[in-house]
Amino acid sequence: MPPNATQHPRMVISFILVSSSNDDEVQDNTSCPQPQDALPSAGYRHPRRQVEQTGRKQCDYPRCKRASSRGTNRCVSHGGGKACTVPGCNVAAQSHGLCKKHGGGPxxxxxxxxxxxxxxxxxxxxxxxxxxxxxxxxxxxxxxxxxxxxxxxVLCAAAGCFNKDRGGGLCNQHRQHLLCSVPTCKRLGKVDGVCTQHYKIAKHATDHSNADGVVPHPPGLERIEL
Structure with missing residues (x-):
């Protein structure tokens, strides 16, 4: 049965999370420190857009320190405000529906x-x-x-690590447990365990599933019939 517009994107995410059939592709993250074990190293800083810097309320997504977008309860990365309209870009739009990189802003x-x-x-x-x-x-x-x-x-926040921060406060080695749950995706999982782009795909599926019951899927994933 195809998802309808009243369903939460989280319900559709379960359909696009296709587990890998090759055991060699499954990464062992048991040695990676969890967020509560990661201690800030020298040079570590919190996200730039702190609530005290903007005067706006904090994003209500767990552990997010960024300020929420105007008129919403979340920052752009976690689904609040307007993102760039260029497909695949999740950066906040500056003007004309575009981020700075794609022509928005001065x-x-x-x-x-x-x-x-x-x-x-x-x-x-x-x-x-x-x-x-x-x-x-x-x-x-x-x-x-x-x-x-x-x-x-910024250095990796894991204790004793001197690699550079590659997103989420951790280096590539120590941020594996924070990545998007969709196989082969290297972006950070920001909403319901998936990256912003795959969350938008799931959200789009709840509103625009076609008559055949096919959920839109990112390149590299299997075609999923409901």
Whole structure:
């Protein structure tokens, strides 16, 4: 029986989570520290959009520190507000339904340049953005007003790990248990155990399932008949 519009996307997620038939593809995450065991290392910082920085209420998704989008209870990553309309992009829309990368927001002031503007009204290629605060360095700052060579990065939060944070506060090795439940997907599982993109696929299926009862599925997954 095809899902109807009243069903929660979580019910459809169970249909798109296809377990791998190859045991070699199943990763052993028993050695990966759980969130409560991961201790902040030197250089670790919380997400940028803290509630105290924006004046808005906190996203109600468990353990999320970001501020909720205006008029919603969640941040853009967890389903609140308007995301970029480009397929596969989950970044917050700046203007015209697009994020900065795809044409939304202010553009570089240099004539003929359509790149996103940084600090100073220009793109990085034309001198925009902030320089590394290290004396004599002319590279662009990444985090903490420093370039990646001078400490402008966040370390993995797992105790004793000095790898760089690759998302979720952990390095690639220690964030395996936080990944999307859909096989082969490397994005962080942000909503009901799946990434934002696969959550949207499930949500779309609840509203637009066709007469054949076929749930839309991401590339690489089996065709699922209900």
């Amino acid at each position: 553009r570089c002031l240099v004539r003929g340049c359509s790149k996103s503007s940084q600090a100073g009204g220009k793109c990085i290629a034309h001198g925009g953005g902030q320089l590394c605060m290290q004396p004599g360095c002319h590279m662009r700052a990444q985090r903490g007003k420093r370039c990646s060579m001078h400490g402008g990065f």
